[in-house]
Amino acid sequence: xxxxxxxxxxxxxxxxxxxxxxxxxxxxxxxxxxxxxxxxxxxxxxxxxxxxxxxxxxxxxxxxxxxxxxxxxxxxxxxxxxxxxxxxxxxxxxxxxxxxxxxxxxxxxxxxxxxxxxxxxxxxxxxxxxxxxxxxxxxxxxxxxxxxxxxxxxxxxxxxxxxxxxxxxxxxxxxxxxxxxxxxxxxxxxxxxxxxxxxxxxxxxxxxxxxxxxxxxxxxxxxxxxxxxxxxxxxxxxxxxxxxxxxxxxxxxxxxxxxxxxxxxxxxxxxxxxxxxxxxxxxxxxxxxxxxxxxxxxxxxxxxxxxxxxxxxxxx
Numbered sequence: 001x002x003x004x005x006x007x008x009x010x011x012x013x014x015x016x017x018x019x020x021x022x023x024x025x026x027x028x029x030x031x032x033x034x035x036x037x038x039x040x041x042x043x044x045x046x047x048x049x050x051x052x053x054x055x056x057x058x059x060x061x062x063x064x065x066x067x068x069x070x071x072x073x074x075x076x077x078x079x080x081x082x083x084x085x086x087x088x089x090x091x092x093x094x095x096x097x098x099x100x101x102x103x104x105x106x107x108x109x110x111x112x113x114x115x116x117x118x119x120x121x122x123x124x125x126x127x128x129x130x131x132x133x134x135x136x137x138x139x140x141x142x143x144x145x146x147x148x149x150x151x152x153x154x155x156x157x158x159x160x161x162x163x164x165x166x167x168x169x170x171x172x173x174x175x176x177x178x179x180x181x182x183x184x185x186x187x188x189x190x191x192x193x194x195x196x197x198x199x200x201x202x203x204x205x206x207x208x209x210x211x212x213x214x215x216x217x218x219x220x221x222x223x224x225x226x227x228x229x230x231x232x233x234x235x236x237x238x239x240x241x242x243x244x245x246x247x248x249x250x251x252x253x254x255x256x257x258x259x260x261x262x263x264x265x266x267x268x269x270x271x272x273x274x275x276x277x278x279x280x281x282x283x284x285x286x287x288x289x290x291x292x293x294x295x296x297x298x299x300x301x302x303x304x305x306x307x308x309x310x311x312x313x314x315x316x
Contacts, residue, residue, distance in 0.1 A: 004077050006107050007031035017249040017284035022312040025288040025300050028305055033105040037095030038155050041112040049082040052106040057082035073139055081150050089157050097162055098252040106165040114171025115193045118147045148193045152200055159204050166209050168203040174214020176237055198227035230254050234291050252285050267303035274307040281316055
């Protein structure tokens with residue numbers, strides 16, 4: 001099937017709510033290509049650049065954190081954050097960019113795990129982070145500011161060399177039915193720091209993307225004000241139709257096909273979710289993708305592709 005626009009142009013139409021020719025799906029139309037800097041944020045097995053130890057417990061998922069470098073306030077004082085060399089940061093970027101046809105695809109930088117996730121990984125769990133935020137709020141401020149500083153340094157190094165269309169952040173903030181914390185806690189510890197990260201992206205002219213698992217839609221108005229353009233949130237936890245109606249032209253939703261359905265559902269269930277995404281994205285504001293980057297049954301991915309190829313088109 002031939003269209004009058006490239007996958008890149010079509011996805012820009014969706015992001016800008018200008019009526020895409022078809023429902024964008026980077027997995028199948030190569031409309032977005034992603035590269036990563038040379039800082040090791042996690043491993044399937046071993047130690048990452050933040051000194052967190054990982055082990056592979058589930059071959060269908062990824063590494064599980066089992067060792068954490070900051071156990072006491074004294075450990076925080078002694079901790080040395082990652083400081084990879086410029087060449088190490090940029091080598092995989094340059095290698096990845098060479099493989100991208102920028103006439104066809106938008107170029108995205110995956111800038112790794114967010115402030116909340118990195119903080120609790122360094123400390124050894126969410127309960128400990130919440131306890132420290134109550135007992136030692138200044139220490140949590142120091143810890144989170146350190147994470148932001150590392151991320152901004154890496155971002156600055158990369159963006160001096162390459163112009164990106166999108167910068168991707170991820171920070172999981174929700175459970176199935178509510179946030180992991182109160183909105184007030186989020187505003188105290190996370191909002192100002194994430195806003196620094198988003199503004200650094202927006203100042204370059206790139207789109208800002210955020211992935212967050214769980215029910216986080218209560219934060220959508222503030223995230224838009226902070227600079228988020230593309231929001232990857234789970235449709236099974238958040239009311240996509242309501243968000244798209246309420247913030248038409250202001251936010252694009254990414255995902256829409258549940259990781260749970262792709263992992264455990266039938267091909268018919270996958271087909272239903274794809275068709276729902278196609279209906280939601282007719283005017284723009286939707287980029288279809290699996291709800292999470294995991295390993296899925298091949299028959300379900302093929303069902304996702306088949307329905308998308310048959311029904312994706314909005315106009316000739």
